[in-house]
Amino acid sequence: MISSLPSEKDSMGKTLYNYQGSWYYPNTLQAILNYRKHFRARDTYIILASFPKSGTTWLKALVFAVVHRNKYAPNLVSHPLLSDNPHNLVRFLEIDLYVKNQHPGLEELPPPRLFATHMPFQTLHESLRDSPCKVVYVCRDIKDVLVSRWHFISRLVKKEELYSNYPVEEMVEKFIKGAYSFGPFQDQVLSYWKESSVNANLVLFMRYEEMIEKPEAQVMRLADFLGCSFTEEEKQSGMVEKILELCSLGNLSNLEANKTGTFTCGIAHHAFFRKGGVGDWKNHLTNEMARKLDEMVEKKLEGSGLKF
Ligand code: A3P
Numbered sequence: 001m002i003s004s005l006p007s008e009k010d011s012m013g014k015t016l017y018n019y020q021g022s023w024y025y026p027n028t029l030q031a032i033l034n035y036r037k038h039f040r041a042r043d044t045y046i047i048l049a050s051f052p053k054s055g056t057t058w059l060k061a062l063v064f065a066v067v068h069r070n071k072y073a074p075n076l077v078s079h080p081l082l083s084d085n086p087h088n089l090v091r092f093l094e095i096d097l098y099v100k101n102q103h104p105g106l107e108e109l110p111p112p113r114l115f116a117t118h119m120p121f122q123t124l125h126e127s128l129r130d131s132p133c134k135v136v137y138v139c140r141d142i143k144d145v146l147v148s149r150w151h152f153i154s155r156l157v158k159k160e161e162l163y164s165n166y167p168v169e170e171m172v173e174k175f176i177k178g179a180y181s182f183g184p185f186q187d188q189v190l191s192y193w194k195e196s197s198v199n200a201n202l203v204l205f206m207r208y209e210e211m212i213e214k215p216e217a218q219v220m221r222l223a224d225f226l227g228c229s230f231t232e233e234e235k236q237s238g239m240v241e242k243i244l245e246l247c248s249l250g251n252l253s254n255l256e257a258n259k260t261g262t263f264t265c266g267i268a269h270h271a272f273f274r275k276g277g278v279g280d281w282k283n284h285l286t287n288e289m290a291r292k293l294d295e296m297v298e299k300k301l302e303g304s305g306l307k308f
Contacts, residue, residue, distance in 0.1 A: 041131035143281035
């Protein structure tokens with residue numbers, strides 16, 4: 001089935017396949033097919049969705065801390081986030097759980113069950129629409145996503161080759177063309193935006209920039225959506241601020257667990273923490289590149305009510 005799909009070669013000669021409008025490497029696509037065949041939505045499933053490099057790690061940490069705050073008090077002394085990477089606490093459906101296992105036993109996990117995905121909305125199961133599941137989507141400006149991805153990929157190659165063999169121009173070209181892992185960005189963003197507009201109980205649409213600008217308000221919005229609003233007492237006791245501090249880039253990136261660990265795929269835990277914030281693209285992209293990317297996104301989002 002996979003080999004019959006439209007395909008493209010990436011710059012290293014690896015084949016990407018197009019499935020339901022998105023591009024994937026074969027092992028991810030096989031996991032998606034496993035997921036589509038076997039996943040059944042259950043109560044208390046929470047799915048955190050994002051385009052890679054949009055703030056997934058932060059969202060995972062925040063949601064984990066929010067929904068488990070009665071079980072694990074958010075402090076800087078003893079909390080699961082202090083000893084494990086957020087990606088181990090909230091695992092990806094298609095790049096982790098369903099990779100080697102058609103039945104990863106999701107329902108055996110204690111509720112609330114948190115999972116993550118980079119799939120577009122149309123590829124998440126249809127059964128989600130009629131379920132009490134919750135989907136939280138985080139998006140970020142395409143230019144910062146691109147630059148973050150470029151740094152991430154560059155850091156995966158050997159240190160001495162850093163950046164030299166992966167020009168940012170190539171990444172821009174890829175984004176414009178659309179054929180790159182989980183791309184095109186704008187199609188995915190639109191898929192979640194549309195669903196959040198018609199089905200606000202199912203999909204919460206969040207923006208990384210708003211989380212940076214007004215973190216307290218966004219965390220409270222998150223808790224409201226997930227059905228575990230902060231009580232007045234919790235707000236007075238500084239619970240929201242404590243969660244934000246626990247999940248901050250500064251705190252997480254300085255933990256031993258994130259400075260040293262490695263995932264089974266070989267990627268270092270620290271690769272998911274860099275500079276954070278808004279607008280780093282200005283240090284790496286020309287105005288012409290920025291204009292092309294913005295125009296492409298605007299064109300796709302025209303008439304949708306979503307603006308960057
Ligand atoms: P930069 O590369 O711009 O620094 P993802 O988690 O989707 O892979 O996205 C990674 C981006 O989110 C990186 O952006 C990373 O630095 C940033 N990030 C990771 N943890 C964060 C946190 N706790 N708060 C804010 N940003 C965070």
